[in-house]
Amino acid sequence: DAGITQSPRHKVTETGTPVTLRCHQTENHRYMYWYRQDPEHGLRLIHYSYGVKDTDKGEVSDGYSVSRSKTEDFLLTLESATSSQTSVYFCAISESQRGREKLFFGSGTQLSVL
Amino acid sequence: GESVGLHLPTLSVQEGDNSIINCAYSNSASDYFIWYKQESGKGPQFIIDIRSNMDKRQGQRVTVLLNKTVKHLSLQIAATQPGDSAVYFCAASSGSARQLTFGSGTQLTVLP
Structure with missing residues (x-):
């Protein structure tokens, strides 16, 4: 599991409420990522981080913010959850091997916005 | 941009048979490819990767074939076992991980 822990594993919330998902890693990886996975779109990158306080947007960043105050923790926040944000969220880290970066994923958070 | 698609959404095979899962990509600049396995309720698990300077790579019971001419890659699983039942999907990149x-995904079902 590349030392990645996501919490919570499941979350049900109401439209308009703020939600924060946490990703914790134990292996001092520099790069961390948040993806969402939907049946019709597959995995899509939301935000990523390349170091403490260094983050950037991915393909589907609208409605999401992230923070990384420590190397080991990467938080994803939905400021005001909407039903379209119902999804499975995965955190990932990357490892560079032979000049290419591989992604390793956590177990995911199932988020339902009612 | 890149688009990546699998040929079949579902595949059923008999236990012990070989499985072949196919994937097509659109960007001829893609030079790195990964196959992932995802079991129900779990995160994607890295299986095997291949760079564009190779056309075949083997792992434990798995082989990935890359045909750059037609922008196609396949994952072959030898002697498929019940534990191989999962969704398999490929990923393509022309650079860093964030560009994957x-x-x-193809849902592989292994029949007894």
Whole structure:
């Protein structure tokens, strides 16, 4: 599991409420990522981080913010959850091997916005 | 941009048979490819990767074949076992990990 822990594993919330998902890693990886996975779109990158306080947007960043105050923790926040944000969220880290970066994923958070 | 697609959304095979899962990509600049396995309720698990300077790579019971001419890659699983039942998807990249584009997945079911 590349030392990645996501919490919570499941979350049900109401439209308009703020939600924060946490990703914790134990292996001092520099790069961390948040993806969402939907049946019709597959995995899509939301935000990523390349170091403490260094983050950037991915393909589907609208409605999401992230923070990384420590190397080991990467938080994803939905400021005001909407039903379209119902999804499975995965955190990932990357490892560079032979000049290419591989992604390793956590177990995911199932988020339902009612 | 890149798009990655799998040929079949579902595949059923008999236990012990070989499985072949196919994937097509659109960007001829893609030079790195990964196959992932995802079991129900779990995160994607890295299986095997291949760079564009190779056309075949083997792992434990798995082989990935890359045909750059037609922008196609396949995952072959030898002697398929019940534990191989999962969704398999490929990913393609022309650079860093954040540029990985993922396919939607093929559900592999292993029949007894």
